[in-house]
Amino acid sequence: MTRTDDTEVPDYASLLRxxxxxxxxxGAGQGIGRQAGHALAAVGARVFCVDLDAGLADDIAKExxxxxxAGDAVDPASAEQLYQDAEAQLGRIxxxxxxxxxxxxxxxxxxxxxxWNWHHGIVLQHAINAVRLGAAxxxxxxxxxxxxxxxxxxxxxxxxxxxxxxxxxALMSLVRTAAVELGPHGVRVNAVAPGLVLTPRVAGxxxxxxxxxxxxxxxxxxxxxxxxxxxxxLFLCGGLSSYITGQTLVVDGGVSAKFGYAMxxxx
Numbered sequence: 001m002t003r004t005d006d007t008e009v010p011d012y013a014s015l016l017r018x019x020x021x022x023x024x025x026x027g028a029g030q031g032i033g034r035q036a037g038h039a040l041a042a043v044g045a046r047v048f049c050v051d052l053d054a055g056l057a058d059d060i061a062k063e064x065x066x067x068x069x070a071g072d073a074v075d076p077a078s079a080e081q082l083y084q085d086a087e088a089q090l091g092r093i094x095x096x097x098x099x100x101x102x103x104x105x106x107x108x109x110x111x112x113x114x115x116w117n118w119h120h121g122i123v124l125q126h127a128i129n130a131v132r133l134g135a136a137x138x139x140x141x142x143x144x145x146x147x148x149x150x151x152x153x154x155x156x157x158x159x160x161x162x163x164x165x166x167x168x169x170a171l172m173s174l175v176r177t178a179a180v181e182l183g184p185h186g187v188r189v190n191a192v193a194p195g196l197v198l199t200p201r202v203a204g205x206x207x208x209x210x211x212x213x214x215x216x217x218x219x220x221x222x223x224x225x226x227x228x229x230x231x232x233x234l235f236l237c238g239g240l241s242s243y244i245t246g247q248t249l250v251v252d253g254g255v256s257a258k259f260g261y262a263m264x265x266x267x
Contacts, residue, residue, distance in 0.1 A: 015239030019044035022090040023237070024083075024134065026073045026126060027099035029056025031199035032149060035230035036097050037064045040237065045095075048086045073100060074121045079129035087137055095145040095237050096134045100126045103153075103164035116163050123167035124174070131178050135187050143186020147236045148175060149229065150191040152252050168193075172248050179246030188245040190236045195252030197224045218253030 023040050027033040029051035037047045037060050047066035051057035054070035061068035067089055072078040087093055102122050104115055127148050138144030151168040158165025172191055179189040196202070196214045203211070215223045232251045235241055250256055 012240075015242075017043050018095075018238055021045045021094040022048065022086075022092060023095040023097060024048045024050060024086050024093060025097045025099065026050045026130065027101075028060045029053055030060075031099070031201060032194075032197065032226045032229045032233075033097075033099035034060050034063075035226040036099060036233050037066065039227075039230040039234040040095075040097070041065060043234070043238070046090065048090060050082060073098075073126045073129065076125075076129055076133075079126070079133055083133045083137060092141045093134060093137050093144060095138075095147070096130050097233055097237065098127050098130050098146070098148040101149060101151070101164075101168070103161040105160045107160055108162045111163055119163035119167050123164060124170055127171055127174055131174065131182075131189075135178065135182055135189070138187050139182065139185040144188075145237050146178070146187065146189045147233050148189075148191045149233070150175070150193040150248055152193050152195045152250060152256055155193060155248075155250070155256070175248065176246045183245055188236075188241075190241070190245060191248040192229055192232045192236065193248050193250045193252070194224060194229050195250075195255050197226060197229060199226055218255050219258065220253040222253065224251065224253060 018040060021044070023045045025033055025037045025040070025047055028037045028049035037049055041047050041064035047064050048069060049057050049061040049064070049066050050069045050073055052070065052072060057068040057070045069082060069085060071082055073082055100122065104118070106115065130146060135146055148171060150172050153161060153165040154168025154172055175189050175191045182189060198211065211223060215221060229251055232249055236244065236249065
């Protein structure tokens with residue numbers, strides 16, 4: 001058979017690099033955010049490390065050779081200053097990675113309005129700011145990438161943390177809409193949806209038995225750690241995913257692929 005495919009072969013290795021690209025990481029101080037900062041810096045990106053805690057922002061900036069910014073990415077007025085400062089110091093913004101998110105645990109009937117308002121801010125509002133204030137700046141300079149951390153709690157029921165799950169679902173809807181509206185302007189928007197991740201904070205309140213149960217529940221028979229999520233974030237930020245937008249990449253060790261009922265031999 002005579003070969004008829006003479007299409008150009010990309011330099012795939014170069015698509016692994018982010019040299020001369022400027023990325024903002026929101027919630028960079030610890031856990032997934034810290035690992036994402038290291039992942040981006042390792043492939044050549046300059047990282048603008050944002051955290052509410054000034055000490056944590058300084059620490060990660062020193063670790064990755066980036067810039068630190070301490071402040072509230074949730075508050076719209078503060079976020080406006082954040083993106084102004086980032087643009088001024090970086091020259092241009094090529095990408096934003098939004099790690100921010102947290103849950104308070106209570107049933108729906110025990111969650112008051114203050115809790116719902118708090119979850120709206122800590123789960124969704126900062127991403128709205130990233131689209132309105134950050135992506136707008138990327139459009140002005142030719143495009144870029146926005147990657148947010150969602151959760152499997154927004155894709156199925158979220159018992160005892162319903163507000164968190166509801167706003168994570170809204171976050172993934174925002175990702176799809178932003179991808180459609182901003183795609184023609186050269187901006188890709190995607191999400192990573194982890195399952196249970198043993199960040200320092202989560203590992204601190206789970207018992208050893210709960211950690212072991214979480215590992216057994218995954219088909220891969222281990223728990224996720226922050227680098228597992230950072231690797232997926234890095235993929236969505238780079239050239240290997242250049243035709244991917246509006247998607248949520250589930251990173252849960254296969255838990256969501258399991259059959260919903262207990263099978264023989266399962267505990």
